[in-house]
Amino acid sequence: MTTLERVVGLVGRLGAPVVDAAVGLGAATRFFLSVLAASTSCLRRPRLVVRELYFIGVLSLAIILVSALFVGMVLGLQMYDTLVRFGSEDIVGMVVALALVRELGPVLSALLISSRAGSAVTAEIGLMKATEQLSAMEMMAVPPVARVVAPRFWAGVLAVPLLTAIFDVVGIFGGWLVAVPLLGVDDGTFWSQMRAAVDFRLDVVNGLIKSLWFGVAILFIAVHQGFHAEPTAEGVSRATTRTVVRSALVVLGLDFVLTAFMFRGFEGMG
Amino acid sequence: MRRQLLDFWVGLFVAAGIAALVFLALEVADLTHLGWRGGERYQVEAEFSNIGGLKVRAPVKSAGVTVGRVAAIGYDPQIHKAVVRLEIDGRYRFPADSSLSILTSGLLGEQYVGIQPGADTETWQDGDRVWLTSSALVLENLVGEFLLGRGGGGDGAR
Incomplete structure (x- = not known):
């Protein structure tokens, strides 16, 4: 009897995390579906999205521009250093661009945006929950998912590919700066090697x-963590940390x- | 004022993002160069006994100018040959007796398909099969032939 109970307990300890994970995933x-369902509010009130586009997109520009420039420059430097040994320093543009x-x-832009904007979104929504602003909205028959969550989500999903395109261009310019004048x-x-490749x-x-999928993943993690944060100072801080860590893992x-x-490589096999 | 400023920055951001996309498309990927502008294209199939390291999307060149891309590579078990489908820009027509060969740009560069135009008055049509081909030079075979050839020559001189 006691052995049976012990076996049941052991198997149960194995099963509990699986059940918890499944419940969490569900x-x-x-x-996620409720955010999608509430998204029509973004079309009815585009101003909400524009405002979030400013906080997520425009305010992330500085870190994106500076990082992209340095990433491109160091890539140009390293690639040149290696390629010059084989006498192929001509293709440095192609390597940097690819x-x-x-x-x-x-x-990199997804990681930067998740730590710059994703964490801010989580902290903002978490704090709104902790100070009971979300409950107040519900009292006034304003659904918080439509009013607070959906605009942030869609603004981020729009901003991430745009920031990525800017990152690419500035990075290529950084590589050019090192390779050509320096x-x-x-x-x-x-340029011609780059264009050919x-x-x-x-x-x-x-x-x-x-980058579009990264945007969906980052912003969903951010709003989810914020919306379900424990409504205490400690809970919000833990949720913010979880956003950054999980976004990084999910993005990679x-x-x-x-x-x-x-x-x-798979295409040639067909 | 505050709202106008916010709109201005967001507008600038979106414009910069779209400009970056256009730059990537036109300057980095050189979208204007081949085919993507909905230009007319036609396909021909070529049989090669050895394609070496030819890859899908490798360029097809004539006189050094890129006129198409390798669309697909397959193997025909009936004739035991590689079948390469070439997609060629419709602006360029080649005589029906033109021959194809697989060449390498530089010693270790990428392989591409070269077209040597023939003299026929008829041109390749969509879906044609080309038999007039010469295979890729495989470096190992070349080295092998070179070594054997030299060995034979030495025997003959003795």
């Missing part, structure tokens, strides 16, 4: 599709999955 999915457009642009790669070769559909569009994991789907 709750998150329902919340690396930025395919991977570094979408992933290290003496020919200007024409830099970068494909619009397979590189640029796929990179932007990636999602990046692998999306890249595997888009990988051009």
Whole structure:
């Protein structure tokens, strides 16, 4: 009898986290659907989205511009240093552009935006919950998901691909700055090698599709964590931390999955 | 005023993002260059006994100018040959007796399909099959032939 109870307890301890994870996933999915269902409010009141676009997009510009410039510059420097050993420093433009457009642009901007804007969104919504502003809205028959959550979500989903495109361009400019004026790669070769190698559909569009999914993931994590934060100072701080950590993990994991789907090696096999 | 300023910044941000997209499309990916503007294209299939390291999307060139892309690569088990489908810009027509070869740009560069125009008055049509092809140079075979050839020559001189 006691052994039976012990076995049941052990198996139960194994099962509890699985059940909890499934319940959490189900709750998150329902919340996601409710955000989508409440999204018509964004069309009826576009001002709400514009305001959030300012906080998520415009205020993230500075960090995106500076990081992109330095990432592009260091990429140009490192690639030149390696390629010059094989006498192929001409393709530095192509390497910088491909690396930025395919991977570094979408992933780095997503990570930067999640720590710059995602955490702010979580803290804002969490604090609104802690100070009972969300309950007050509900009292006044203003649904908080439509009024607070959906505009932030859609503004972020719009802002992330735009910021990624800006990141790509500024990064390529940074690579050019190092390669052409500083290290003496020919200007024409830099651009022509890049143009010959970068494909619009397979590189640029796929990179932007990636960043769109990153935007959905980051902003959903941010609003979800904020909306379901424990309404205390400690709870909000924990939710903010969770947003940054989970966004980073989800972005990197999602990046692998999306890249595997888009990988051009599979196309030749058909 | 406050609202106008906010609108201004958001407008500037969206405009910068769209400008960056256009720059990526036109300057980085060179979208204007081939085919993507809805230009007319046609496809021909070519049989090669060895394609070496040819990849899908490799350029098709004639006289050094890119006139198309490799659309697909397959294997025909009936004739035991590789079948390469080429997508060529409709502005360029090639005589029906033109020949194809797989060339390498530079010693270690990418492989591409070269077209040597023939003299026929008829031109390739969509869906044509091309038999007049020469295979890719495989470096290992070349080295092997070179070594054997030299060995044979040495024997003959003795």
